[in-house]
Amino acid sequence: MKKTMKAAVFVAPGRIELQERPIPEIGPTDALLRVTTTTICGTDVHILKGEYPVRPGLIIGHEPVGIIEKLGSAVTGFEVGQRVIAGAITPCGQCNSCLDGVSSQCGGKVMGGWQLGNTIDGCQAEYVRIPNAQANLTPVPDGLTDEEVLMCPDIMSTGFSGAESGEVRIGDIVVVFAQGPIGLCATAGAKLKGATKIIAVETVPARAEIARRLGADIVIDFKRDDPVQKIMEITNGRGVDVAIEALGTQRTFESCLRALKPGGTLSSLGVYSGKLELPLDAFAAGLGNHKIVTTLCPGGKERMRRLLEVVASRRVDLTPLVTHHYKLDDIVAAYDLFANQRDGVLKVAIKP
Amino acid sequence: MKKTMKAAVFVAPGRIELQERPIPEIGPTDALLRVTTTTICGTDVHILKGEYPVRPGLIIGHEPVGIIEKLGSAVTGFEVGQRVIAGAITPCGQCNSCLDGVSSQCGGKVMGGWQLGNTIDGCQAEYVRIPNAQANLTPVPDGLTDEEVLMCPDIMSTGFSGAESGEVRIGDIVVVFAQGPIGLCATAGAKLKGATKIIAVETVPARAEIARRLGADIVIDFKRDDPVQKIMEITNGRGVDVAIEALGTQRTFESCLRALKPGGTLSSLGVYSGKLELPLDAFAAGLGNHKIVTTLCPGGKERMRRLLEVVASRRVDLTPLVTHHYKLDDIVAAYDLFANQRDGVLKVAIKP
Amino acid sequence: MKKTMKAAVFVAPGRIELQERPIPEIGPTDALLRVTTTTICGTDVHILKGEYPVRPGLIIGHEPVGIIEKLGSAVTGFEVGQRVIAGAITPCGQCNSCLDGVSSQCGGKVMGGWQLGNTIDGCQAEYVRIPNAQANLTPVPDGLTDEEVLMCPDIMSTGFSGAESGEVRIGDIVVVFAQGPIGLCATAGAKLKGATKIIAVETVPARAEIARRLGADIVIDFKRDDPVQKIMEITNGRGVDVAIEALGTQRTFESCLRALKPGGTLSSLGVYSGKLELPLDAFAAGLGNHKIVTTLCPGGKERMRRLLEVVASRRVDLTPLVTHHYKLDDIVAAYDLFANQRDGVLKVAIKP
Amino acid sequence: MKKTMKAAVFVAPGRIELQERPIPEIGPTDALLRVTTTTICGTDVHILKGEYPVRPGLIIGHEPVGIIEKLGSAVTGFEVGQRVIAGAITPCGQCNSCLDGVSSQCGGKVMGGWQLGNTIDGCQAEYVRIPNAQANLTPVPDGLTDEEVLMCPDIMSTGFSGAESGEVRIGDIVVVFAQGPIGLCATAGAKLKGATKIIAVETVPARAEIARRLGADIVIDFKRDDPVQKIMEITNGRGVDVAIEALGTQRTFESCLRALKPGGTLSSLGVYSGKLELPLDAFAAGLGNHKIVTTLCPGGKERMRRLLEVVASRRVDLTPLVTHHYKLDDIVAAYDLFANQRDGVLKVAIKP
Numbered sequence A, B, C, D: 001m002k003k004t005m006k007a008a009v010f011v012a013p014g015r016i017e018l019q020e021r022p023i024p025e026i027g028p029t030d031a032l033l034r035v036t037t038t039t040i041c042g043t044d045v046h047i048l049k050g051e052y053p054v055r056p057g058l059i060i061g062h063e064p065v066g067i068i069e070k071l072g073s074a075v076t077g078f079e080v081g082q083r084v085i086a087g088a089i090t091p092c093g094q095c096n097s098c099l100d101g102v103s104s105q106c107g108g109k110v111m112g113g114w115q116l117g118n119t120i121d122g123c124q125a126e127y128v129r130i131p132n133a134q135a136n137l138t139p140v141p142d143g144l145t146d147e148e149v150l151m152c153p154d155i156m157s158t159g160f161s162g163a164e165s166g167e168v169r170i171g172d173i174v175v176v177f178a179q180g181p182i183g184l185c186a187t188a189g190a191k192l193k194g195a196t197k198i199i200a201v202e203t204v205p206a207r208a209e210i211a212r213r214l215g216a217d218i219v220i221d222f223k224r225d226d227p228v229q230k231i232m233e234i235t236n237g238r239g240v241d242v243a244i245e246a247l248g249t250q251r252t253f254e255s256c257l258r259a260l261k262p263g264g265t266l267s268s269l270g271v272y273s274g275k276l277e278l279p280l281d282a283f284a285a286g287l288g289n290h291k292i293v294t295t296l297c298p299g300g301k302e303r304m305r306r307l308l309e310v311v312a313s314r315r316v317d318l319t320p321l322v323t324h325h326y327k328l329d330d331i332v333a334a335y336d337l338f339a340n341q342r343d344g345v346l347k348v349a350i351k352p
Helices: A044-046 A103-108 A150-167 A181-192 A206-216 A227-234 A250-259 A300-313 A326-341 B042-048 B104-110 B154-167 B181-192 B207-215 B225-235 B251-259 B300-314 B328-339 C041-048 C103-107 C154-163 C181-192 C205-214 C226-236 C250-259 C301-313 C328-337 D044-046 D103-108 D152-165 D181-192 D205-214 D227-234 D249-258 D303-311 D329-340
Strands: A003-014 A013-023 A032-041 A067-070 A083-085 A126-131 A171-175 A197-200 A218-220 A242-246 A262-269 A276-278 A291-294 A322-327 A345-352 B004-012 B015-022 B031-039 B063-070 B083-085 B127-130 B171-179 B197-201 B218-220 B239-245 B262-269 B277-278 B291-294 B322-327 B347-351 C004-012 C016-024 C031-039 C066-073 C082-087 C127-130 C173-176 C198-202 C218-220 C240-245 C260-268 C277-280 C291-294 C324-329 C348-350 D004-012 D015-022 D030-041 D063-069 D083-085 D127-130 D171-177 D197-201 D219-221 D240-245 D259-268 D274-278 D290-294 D321-328 D347-351
Touching: A003 A326, A013 A044, A013 A326, A044 A326, A067 A322, A083 D321, A103 B262, A150 A181, A150 A242, A150 A262, A150 A300, A171 A181, A171 A227, A181 A206, A181 A242, A197 A227, A206 D219, A218 A227, A227 A250, A227 D127, A242 A250, A242 D044, A250 A262, A250 A276, A262 B104, A300 B042, A345 D015, B015 B042, B031 D181, B042 B328, B154 B181, B154 B239, B154 B300, B171 B181, B171 B225, B171 B251, B181 B197, B181 B207, B181 B239, B181 D329, B197 B207, B197 B225, B225 B251, B239 B251, B251 B262, B262 D290, B300 C240, B322 B328, B328 B347, B328 C260, B347 C198, C004 C328, C016 C041, C031 C324, C031 D004, C031 D197, C041 C328, C082 C218, C103 C226, C103 D259, C154 C181, C154 C240, C154 C260, C173 C181, C173 C226, C173 C250, C181 C198, C181 C205, C181 C324, C181 D127, C198 C226, C198 D181, C205 C218, C205 D240, C226 C250, C250 C260, C250 C277, C277 C291, C324 C328, C328 C348, C348 D303, D004 D329, D015 D044, D044 D329, D152 D181, D152 D240, D152 D259, D171 D181, D171 D205, D171 D227, D171 D249, D181 D197, D197 D205, D197 D227, D205 D219, D219 D227, D219 D249, D249 D259, D249 D274, D259 D321
Parallel strands: A171 A197, A171 A242, A197 A218, A242 A262, A262 A291, A322 A345, B171 B197, B171 B239, B197 B218, B239 B262, B262 B291, B322 B347, C173 C198, C173 C240, C198 C218, C240 C260, C260 C291, C324 C348, D171 D197, D171 D240, D197 D219, D240 D259, D259 D290, D321 D347
Antiparallel strands: A003 A013, A032 A067, A032 A126, A032 A345, A067 A083, A276 B277, A291 B291, B004 B015, B031 B063, B031 B127, B031 B347, B063 B083, C004 C016, C031 C066, C031 C127, C031 C348, C066 C082, C277 D274, C291 D290, D004 D015, D030 D063, D030 D127, D030 D347, D063 D083
């Protein structure tokens, strides 16, 4: 086995480079994966732009599909050569937060479960070290391609959690603001949970089209119609049961709140910047029995197992989200395409 | 029976008067109560000041203890002469919201369940009509005084709901911001639900003292200490599981958010005015698995029955909250005392 | 309007007759429906056979689709001539049980919410009185036929509740024992809630076929294979997350328990007779973190509204369950067919 | 450090002996505790009697209070010399069951989380190896004695879980059948969760007395009164919201079911033997919206942390349960006392 590998490294704001780096060493509770496919996340673009700070020199990427190359001495029940995924969030399973059911905030630290490509080297590389491997490796069922399972580690887990944390019930009306990759998965998740009227808000026709395929009954083009007004028409003034925010702006957050029925739930997935206001009329001055829930991508091997079951069951087909393919060698070009949202890109499959 | 009665009427902003008014007529689903004791709520002060709009001429008040004087023809299972309470919120039980478990937002309208002293005549009067009496009258167990049960219709129901909606669990650390009547009941509610460390934030010594009696383990005087900093010291930097906001200001709302552990819940009871911001550092930019839940006072006869059971069980003694007594004839003076928070007033018992 | 109507009346065990009966009078909180379509339930067969006792002279039937003919004086928001359904369970919405969220056990009595065709005259008749009409009438959306909505009042509500009470989650493996009308709806409900592997147990090929269409991924023919053994093979010895019992026998109940993973939930819909045992090996002597939940058909207008939304959304098509059509005049023949399960009957549409 | 230690060993049915055994070796994820206090559980008596099978030669005991003597190389955040407890259940935190929130059934195996004194050597010894130490060690707060925390690992965790799994709410009426150590803790747990009428069923006066101190409002002596009949009188025929079974017999299980209101929950803690029947009249033939939930003692360090908080808060004082003290050298005598329930024994503190 060679000693070094190619890896996408954050060098400075505006600069991610492909560098030659040592193949990671592993400890007793780790695993080493040979990455077969990975992808670029919106968060990675925030890192690239310097909007989300990570230390210079960090290998980026948190959505690995790969093959187990090595296993730490304390890891059991897996085999070298096995095809697996790991979640973007790699909880330890053994801290108070994890044992209390809040594993995304592992260690009791904000976003503590997000390590790959954030606090430790990530997977836009030929190899990646997976920490707490016992809790974080999930075998890929036979017959599923890398592309089919590539959304599980982050996009699908996050998007579905919008519907899950919103506690969507059979017969609910749900609106999903923005149909980027996460919003599309939220739409699919709302359908999976039994929503019977799903309203997607999106202006890009290609995204609107995929939204329909994934479960949207109605797509509102916010450039043509005021979404809140339109939602009130559609619901006869009742409002929606659950509004899912999948963009991260004041405007969509506020529109979610305005679209809710009294007693409704705003399930927030977006990453906000600047400042966020709760308009008191929309928030009923605090007296509307509203809930606002936020969720960071659920991880861990049981979560991944369930999502792989969804893929295997063919209940949901997310392959239309993978619009482009790149070699790891060309990842800088892939970042350029993805960061500038050119050519109808949704997600990019990267293969070392 | 006489034809008219005395009643506290909202005339114009700044003016609530005692007037002679016709005793209410009732329909088939109503009941008429002869009020034996009622009280003034903070919301009534907002009405008095013109900050919360109601129609001039409305009789104010939403916390009735009384005797059934008449029953509508369709109301069964009660008897004239029975001693009862009704909640501040009088849900119909039969609309889609009620049947969906959100009865405070009865009729699918914001605050739709709050009728008494808001959209229909209230109970700061000798008599009051209770709508949907079938769903809203609860007999008072023998041996309980009016003062002992006077908090049930609103303050106790609201305060307890702060702990309930926050889903306080055994072993939780809970902070309650502000120890007015609702905050004090939230403190009592947190204890009833099994919180083992309850931190109350309050500067008035008399309120701090009652807070301790009702369950607070620690009281932070926000004039001496920065509450968030102090909470982080107390919790070794961990933050609280549940933060209950019982005042309705940006500052306390924001402090609640800053006091939370990742994955914690902000349970909001306050009525906000002006504008409300979600500071993104405290809100973890939307990635902290935080929940923000709001609750309008739960009503209905089953809720009242449960609260009366709490009183009867002597698990909680809220009589220290009733600091002053007035005759209905003197209600204008009572408003003056209460609105200006003079003389250590917490709640005022008003007797027609 | 004429004074009398035809109605199916329970006369004595073994005998249900079509009789001429007075058209029902209504009180202020009732509605009178002109029935356009109804059906026969398995419970009605138990009544016919004398296995479930009702008073002789009672009009049978609890699944009405119809037109509002008259409205009680206290009922608002509906119009004479409106096309509606009512649930099999007609909760009052105003008793302690209803206000506590257990409306099927209305009045705190076992099965208290089931009145139609049980404790008051039912809907296998030209007209039916609906009690507590305010809480129990739901308009049928335009464009839906009687046959399309005929399953809502009972079968669909009950079947779906199997998945709901079982708290089926995305990625769950669910088994449904028996694919009669309720089991088929449980299968559809499990799919609607996000189960990704649904195992149906059924031997009748036509029912197996409909099960597959409604969401079953695998059908086990219990005459060819031992269901528990087969389930353990399918799940690699893991067991299912949720097992739904939809028949009401010791054998299926016990098989459900044996098919569960540790920590799994048995959601029971069947009506049992004889005696019911919990085999201790399957029940882990009480130490398996098992749950057993039972549900009586949820009713009320909000429930019906949600189910009608499911039908309108075309997420689920239950019309294949309506295998036969009869005139009310021929209801005795319909009972004969249905009670003897001849000719592949699933459900029979009865039209006055 | 010496090489051998004294330990209580299961030799054969009817025979537990004190033997000299090697001090355990530990692996990278383990810890070695020097036991300072432990106790005997009812389950240990089942082992002694041969009713619950373990392999001959096993060291018994699953309730350790001790000092960390050694830490495995992969265990972080603890220090040698620290005073800690571990739960009776020592979940790994990293298997699918643990990550799915069912850690008592660790590994997806029935009772999989119970290792100490069951599948691996236990803690009735001078030293004990704690597996998955990272997830299972909890420091004891300063100022708490061994006796004060001795109930946390099993009795308190199990007893409280009866109220937690039963989802006891503010204002509930709860019955707890049997007031042995677990039943007493269930009584305390019901009070902590806000039950306002707690009925304990017990005939032994000393136990009845402790039950009252821990929260029971009423104690029914089943030798003088029929508990179900008495409960129905107390509740005016309504039944209880939650019935907790803390003995493990057909009779108490059945009485729980009969005592429930329609829609109520039977929370089962007992270990049953023989066979268990669900009487159909009590079970409403499956139509009563009843729930039956079972719980195996929750473990893991977060659970223990919460229970220690309860002890430290002085909300509950369980020291009256520790009725006798023995040296480890005299453990055979302690078993004799405890197994024969002589001298009013509740729990025995054993000190090496």
